Amino acid sequence: MTELRYSLAELMIVAAAQAWRDDGEIMGTGIGPLPRLGVSLCKLLYNPALATTDGECWYTSQPLGPGGRTADAEVEGWSPYDRVFSGLWGGKRHAMVSPVQIDRFGQTNISVIGDHARPKSAMLGARGFPGNSVHHANSFFFTAHNRRAFVPGEVDYVCSAGYNPARYPGGEILAGVELRSIVTNLAVLDFGGPQHAIRVVSLHPGVSFDEVQDNTGFELVRPNALPDTPAPTAEQLELIAKLDPKGLRSRVLKDDPPGDRRQGGASWT
């Protein structure tokens, strides 16, 4: 059997695609090129009921990858921001987003690095993170798993709420907080540890648990069994290529490394 070659980006897309498998008929959102390919692939492979948009304000029958033109798809519904908010407050959405920082509680930050009044780096602002985090399921995507992203203590400015009782009225985490998975360039993680502690679920081929832990600013839960993140199948790679004919996925990670380090991609560092 010849070994199938695939990129790390493609491995991460397939890992991300697992997120919405069992969600049924809800709005699936993937922000950023790879999560968007993930949600699109999920719709094609596992959950055809998933409702996905063109990133502007139309639901399309066929999922649109990054850079996909609305005109090339069949529009099946309208999704202005007002309706997005109404829908997400009702809980019928699962978003995968790419924060700048995450901490051991699953709290994330996209607003500022440093002091809020006079930040070292001002970024986007909290956007929809606070509302999303207490109303519907959320997953996260990181292209660079390191201690600057997976921070010790708490994130500099908590934009999305997590499993930190101290931050809620009466110390009670809101029932709507539902953090699902974290896909990174090293591993897939979830919140399945004690008190929703972050746990490693699978390691990307050739990555060790210690490497993931060393690049994380807090202690990770290590389960007894740690499988490899499943490699993409030929069918999955073909679908990804169709969703991303311009190859935007190859420009997200530096030097577009191979998905299995043991395949000895020259560019892997």
Add this chain to the structure above:
Amino acid sequence: MTLAMLDKRMTLDDIVAELRDGMTIGIGGWATRRKPMALVRAIARSGLKDLTVVSYGGPDVGLLAASGKIRKLVFAFVSLDQYPLEPHFRAARQSGALEVLELDEGLLHWGLRAAAMRLPFLPTRIGLGTDLANQAELSRRVVSPFDDGETLLAMPALKLDVALMHVHRSDLRGNVLTLSPDPFFDELFARAAARTFVTAERIVTTAELEMTVNSRFNLVERALITGVAEAPFGAHPTSAAPDYQLDLAHLKTYVDSAASPEAWTEYRARFVDVAPGEYLAAIGGADAPAALPKPVY
């Protein structure tokens, strides 16, 4: 009111003359879409100062921040979409020049809705568990009077002195149409404001609005509109689809203008400190924005 008084036509400068230092001004649109940029540039040219700006922010916020007009910003984000980080907003934030109330997109909506309903606040779970809730203005809680007894965040009403927005068509009485696919929250901005001024791509006759066909695009009733100024390409460089799309090349020029004080001075001289007709010439004439391709999101 006489019928003659229902002629609400004004110039951009007439609208600016209605604004005062220290006012709270809401700006319609969303990031790079349907921002009243001709009006924003007119404010940048004016002597106005110490404004509180409420916006789903794009270059409107960046341009006013770079022009030193904003004392306080009420926002959930400031972004140029394809250029996610707004460089002038960043510079102003990082210099500590802006007082801010940071909101969630839905909280901003909720604050406008409370003002529109003339309520002091609306309850919500949004912000709980986050650092937003530690800001003084979001520090009040309200307990459900029902059996659930849930503790909720009280989002205070965001009352606006003035709302500014760009529409596609208006008649002289302020019957407006926004023809773009997403109306965003402009209706709530108008309802939250004591007065609303709009710029319109074209002022047309009431019959030309074809209101029975276009009713879904009729943002608000005319009683909410105080004045209307005709401003062709008045949203440029943001989009006013379907009339014209986002000008990505100009956005790049705008982003580059944050590179140095000299670059900003040059941008201002070319694109801000000019009359609307000269602006259109500076961006390549009326045919240029009309020919822009549809961007992907």
